[in-house]
Amino acid sequence: MQQGLKAKKEGVSYYDFQKQVGLSCQLKMNLPGIAHLLVSVPPASADHSGTEAYIQTIRALIHRGGDGASRGNVLGGLVGLQVGASHLPKEWTDKTTQFARAKELVDKLSAAL
Numbered sequence: 001m002q003q004g005l006k007a008k009k010e011g012v013s014y015y016d017f018q019k020q021v022g023l024s025c026q027l028k029m030n031l032p033g034i035a036h037l038l039v040s041v042p043p044a045s046a047d048h049s050g051t052e053a054y055i056q057t058i059r060a061l062i063h064r065g066g067d068g069a070s071r072g073n074v075l076g077g078l079v080g081l082q083v084g085a086s087h088l089p090k091e092w093t094d095k096t097t098q099f100a101r102a103k104e105l106v107d108k109l110s111a112a113l
Contacts, residue, residue, distance in 0.1 A: 004035030014040060015064055023066020030071050034078070037061060037071075041079055050087030054079050 007017045017036050022029040037060060042053050057079050061068050080088055085103060093099045 001031050001035040004032035005039060007032075008036045008039050012036075014060055018064050018066065023064075025067035025070040030067075030074070033064075034071055034075050037075055038078055038082075041082060050083030051089055054083050054087055055089055 003021070004017065007020075012020075014033070014036050018029075018033045021032050037057055040060070041057050058072065058076060061072055061075055085106070096102070
C-alpha cells in the first residue's frame with residue numbers, strides 16, 4: 001500500500017502505476033493500486049458531488065483494465081464508505097438485484113461498530 005501512496009504523492013498516474021505493479025488479481029498487485037486510487041478520490045464540494053467522485057474513481061479502475069473485479073470489490077466498498085450510500089449512483093444501485101439487502105447488512109454492521 002505504501003508503494004501506491006508514494007507513487008500518487010510523486011505524481012505517477014494510476015494508469016502508469018498499475019502498469020508497473022501488474023494487472024493480475026494477486027494481492028501484491030491489487031493493494032498498491034487500490035491505495036493509489038483511494039487517495040485520488042476527489043473530495044465532494046459544491047462543484048463535485050460524492051456521486052461524481054464515486055463514478056470517476058470506479059471508471060478510472062475500469063479503464064485501466066486487468067483484473068478490475070478484485071480491485072473493484074475492495075475499492076467500490078471503500079469509496080462507497082467514503083462518499084456515503086446516498087451518493088452511490090442510483091442508476092447503478094437500481095440494477096443491483098441485492099442492493100437493499102446489502103445496504104441493510106452494512107447498516108447493521110455500522111450500527112454495531
